[in-house]
C-alpha cells in the first residue's frame with residue numbers, strides 16, 4: 001500500500017521530462033517538457049527582473065519572439081507579494097526561478113550569510129531566508145523549474161578554501177530542503193575556478209541525480225573570471241555530468257558565450273544581458289554588437305539588422321530614428337530595442353538547434369566567429 005501511495009505521488013509530481021533529439025559532438029538539441037508546455041533546447045530565458053518589469057515589456061510580447069521559458073528572481077518576487085507567478089506575469093508557459101544565491105554577490109552589503117540561511121536587509125527590515133523557505137516561496141508561486149538556495153562566493157580572490165566552502169554549504173542547504181519529492185528541482189554545482197572543489201560538487205550532484213533529482217545547474221560562474229576560465233569550468237562540469245539530465249548555466253548569456261557553451265554541452269541559459277544592453281542602446285547584429293548612441297548612426301537609415309524578423313526591424317524602424325528615441329529616453333524605443341535583442345537571441349538558438357540536428361555545429365560556430373570579425 002505504501003508503495004502504491006509513493007508511485008501515485010511520484011506521478012502527481014512528475015512535472016519535467018527531458019529528451020535529447022539530436023547530438024553533435026558535445027552539443028545537444030532536445031526538449032524539456034513541463035506541465036505548462038515544452039521548452040526546445042538549447043535556449044535562453046528572458047529574465048523578468050524588477051528593472052524589466054518596470055520597463056513595460058509584457059511577457060506576452062516575448063512569446064511571439066519564440067521564447068519558451070522566462071525566469072524570475074525569487075527574493076525580489078517574494079518581496080513584491082505576487083501570488084501565482086503565471087497570473088502575475090500574464091504568462092501561461094513555464095517559469096524558472098533563480099535561487100537567490102547570486103544576490104549574495106550583487107547585494108553583499110544588504111546580506112548576511114548564516115549557517116542555516118541568509119539574512120536579507122531591505123527597507124531597514126531584517127528578513128531571514130532558509131533553504132526551505134526559498135523553495136516554499138517558489139512552490140507557492142507555482143514555479144515550474146525550481147532552483148534551491150546555493151552559496152555563491154567571489155571568484156576574484158581565487159581562494160580554494162572559500163570554493164570548497166561554497167560546495168559544502170550548497171550541499172548542506174540542499175539536504176536541508178530535500179524532505180519531499182520535487183520533480184522540477186535543480187541541483188546547483190558550485191566550486192568557483194577550482195577543479196578540486198568543482199569535482200566534489202559534481203560528485204554530490206551526480207549522487208542526487210541518480211536518486212531522482214531532475215536537472216543540474218552550473219552556478220558561481222561569470223563573476224569576474226576570464227572567458228577562458230569560464231569555458232574551462234563549463235567543460236569540466238559538462239564532461240562529468242550524466243547525458244540524460246538537462247544542464248542549465250546560471251547567469252551567462254552573451255551571444256558568443258552561448259555559442260561556445262552550447263558546444264560544450266549546456267542546454268539552457270539565463271541572462272539579463274539582452275534586455276539590459278538594449279535599454280542602453282547596445283543592440284546585436286549578425287556582424288556583432290553596435291552602440292546606437294554613437295554619432296555614426298545619427299543619419300543611418302538602415303534597420304538594425306537586415307536579416308532580422310523582429311517587430312522593430314519588420315516595421316522598418318531605422319537606426320537613426322531609434323537613436324533619436326533613445327536620446328529622448330522614450331520608453332517605447334527601449335521596448336523596440338529589447339524586442340530586437342531578444343529575437344536576435346532566439347534566432348541564434350533556432351540556428352544552433354538546426355545546426356546540431358544537421359550535424360554541422362562546429363561549422364556553424366566557425367561561421368558565427370567569422371561573421372563577427
Ligand SMILES: [Zn+2]
Pocket residue numbers: 304305308309310311312313314339340341343
Ligand atoms: Zn530586429
